Amino acid sequence: MTPQEVAALLAYMGRLDPRSVRTDRAEARDQLAQWSELLAEVPATTANGWDAAEVIRRHVTTSPYPLLPVDVTREWHTHARDVLGRHVDPPPAADPDDVTSWRAELLGTRHAVVTGTRPPNEQRELTGAMHADVAARLAELGRYIPPAVEDVLDQFRPRKAARRAAIKAGKPDALAVPCTYCKAEANSPCTRGAVGPDRRRGPRVDMRQPHPCRVEAAAAARLAQGVAA
Template sequence: MNPDQIPQLLKQVSYADPRVLPDDPDEVMGLAALWATVLADVPLDFAIHAVGKHYATSPFPIRPADIADRWRTTVRDRMTRHTDPTPPADPAAYLKQLRATRTAVATGQAPPAEHKQLTAGPAENVARRLENVGRYMPDTFDQWRPNRRGRLTNGTDPLTVPCPYDACRAPTGQPCRIGRRERATPHPSRTEAATSHQAA
């Protein structure tokens, strides 16, 4: 906002709050100079809008700092939502375009370019690795992977032998236990014992 616009702004303020304008013309000039310094970066239309917003919610006289704070908050919000354009090959052209775009967004002449979401998906090797996250054995050991009851896919049933684990000692046909609770799968030593028993 240039100094010539400050009297117009102060007149708008006085419509809502006559206390802002002093009676002495010299004081008015000093007040205008102060407001021009504080609001040098704020556009006139934004300042007038900010005055209306202030008096819609506050009975206190508006200060130039109130308008400047509202302007900084607005600019910060716009720039947070903005994504800079893809740079051209020429660095000088990119910097020129970057300055022009950011200035336009900050002053409200252009809307923020919102962040774009990735749509291509992960690379093939990444997708393959993600499929294996959380698996306790690779696919090459499928024949040794127990099902829910502990039966291995090669036909061995660990419940056909007693559990040799000292803290369990579950008898044949009974599931392994942890304390008083049943385990979802047999202890590994029981699985090994059942495999050895079948091989023998």
């Protein structure tokens, strides 16, 4: 607030709470200087609901104690946190390698949101309707990961590679159904009990290939869906 805005605020407070009025000229000057110093970064009003006069009115009607300038600044910081809590920073247009410009733009956007000169950006990233260009590209690829990339990744995930190879060969995807033998759930590998040198059973381990009954169950499921095995 400017000193003029602070003076108007003090006059308003004096009308609501006569205890705050300073009749001595020196005391009134000191009061104005103190409030101007502490409220220098606090706006009088903003477009997003902040009003310092409303803070004074609410305090006078709810508290028996005289209002201090720090009471107004605390209310302002609470309001600012609430506004920023609903804001998601959009990526600055500045070059990320230019740290000074990037940070200045980010802080400038936040200041504009807090002071109400622009509304909070409440749209979370990666949400909302898919952009038309992205939808067209996805339709062209058929999936998020292009087939060529899938082929490269297969060497690091043999189980998924085996499933893809079976589907490409027209065979049923055995892991798409649960196993009735080892009770493995769908999309989980079949397991078998491990036996140690002392012939004691250890923890169950994943199998490279599914149980034959599971393959038959997957083929039966395909037939039931009208797909030729």
